[in-house]
Amino acid sequence: MSKAFLIANKEFMVALRTVAIYFIFAIFLGVVGVIFSSTLFKVGRADLRSLFSVMHLIFLFYIPALTMGTLAREKSSGTFEVLSVSPIRLSSVVWGKFLASWALVFIAMALTLFYLVILVIFGRGIDFGAIACGYLGLLLIGGVYTSVGIFASSIQSNQVLAFVLGLGICALMYIVQFMIPIIPPQFLRIFQFISIDYHYQNFQKGVVDSRDLIYLLSLMTGFNILSELKLKSQNLMSER
């Protein structure tokens, strides 16, 4: 596992050294800011609900873009071959990449705390518990999307295709919520279970339910295991 942290550390440092990541942060913050200010000043509501839902929507694009290169680039450029001469396991590679990308998601979310500060200054009667839960839930959802993105990256050697695939899977989990009103009631439970938003509702209300935690954490682990298996099936370092 310590090797996973080594890989994560390197990936994270390299990512922070690219200019692109700051552009992404800036755009993210900008879009979130526009939505935030419109709810705060026009509607006059002192909460971060709309902010959370828009962040969730942005994550659908932002995270696959962040993760598309993780494994795809290693495979297409051939650096995977050098990596394979090191005594590391494939799981360390996958988890290392996952942790690094997730940390970037974390940073992006931490930047939005700036808006929370504005809220504290101008707002009254703020439910800090609900906001903290909202952040926690969104962070976990970010983790799920990160592992999905890495899984897509493990399937495709082409970064653009990896992005499209990652976006596709994430979007599928996202849009299930809109199908809930129109499906027959006997399937309701299944669709609710699949819908990532359904699980997020509780967090937004300020409730941390262990079922939701387990759901999100097992999705993360599951997709990471799938990535590892995918790499194994491609015969890359398959004995490890």
Added chain:
Amino acid sequence: MIEVKNLSRKFGELVAVNDISFKIGSGQIVGFLGPNAAGKTTTLRMLIGYLQPTSGEILINGKSIFTHPLESIRQIGYLPESNALYDEMSVYDYLRYMGSLRGLDQAQFETRLDFVIDKCGLKDVISQIIGTLSKGYRQRTGLTQAILHDPPILILDEPTNGLDPNQIFDIRELIFELGSEKTVLISSHIMQEIQAVSDRIMIINRGSIIIDEDKELLVTQLNNRKQLVLELEAGKLALEELIAQIPELEIHRNEQIGEELFLELSAPADIDLKRLVGEHARKHKWLVLSMFIRRHSLEEVFYNLTRNLQKEAPEDSEAGEIEPEETSNEVVEA
């Protein structure tokens, strides 16, 4: 020590490596030679555990790499053919990262680093970003990465790829130096390179090892026939007289261009062909314009071997494309 038993690898229908076996002891530099697409890189990738063989066994120091993957990979330093590096990192950071993945702590790393960057001549570019390096420095960075953790086994896939002649010379010196204590396996499609550094030569073609021989032995075997090349003017050749004198004589070329005649003869090495032909020339009043012995180079043999095999099996020619190297014939005596 590397031991390979009945190793095969198929890519769909294509058999890239077909049932090869060999054993390499320590302190040996083995040249792994073959035309492009002969199966060199596939074999090497299997040795490091990057690619899974279809069948067969690979033992590193007596232990199977499939049951002891992490243990055996610690023994190996590898320079891939593509020499892929992380372009956005600096040379130092890259080496530090690679070192830590292989379990070197900061102190061990610093001591090794001084040694390897000195050996590979990376001092000037140590803090430069890899993406900005020239091809030669990139190659050296790759090589540094391979020897960084001081592995007893070195597997180098076309190590002098893209280097200028001076750098090639330096790298050869380095390989030679490393070879005294390590097991080194170098692949190349360039004959001179293998001839220059290795003790033992393995030639692979179309997935099979066709020659696995000590270099010195191979060179002697190659030179068991002498070839004499002549350019002359003469009224009468009387070659039948010469054949009567040397029954093993073979005539490879007998061609008249203008006034001049071109002859190429060969005979076993123990026959003094020069003297016999010389005497014959004097007797028949030849005007000899040039006469020299052509010695077979390994390259020529490599070329003939791989090409002949291809002629024999032309039905699936995609498996072994030959890049004909210019055959350089060593002129020994004029």
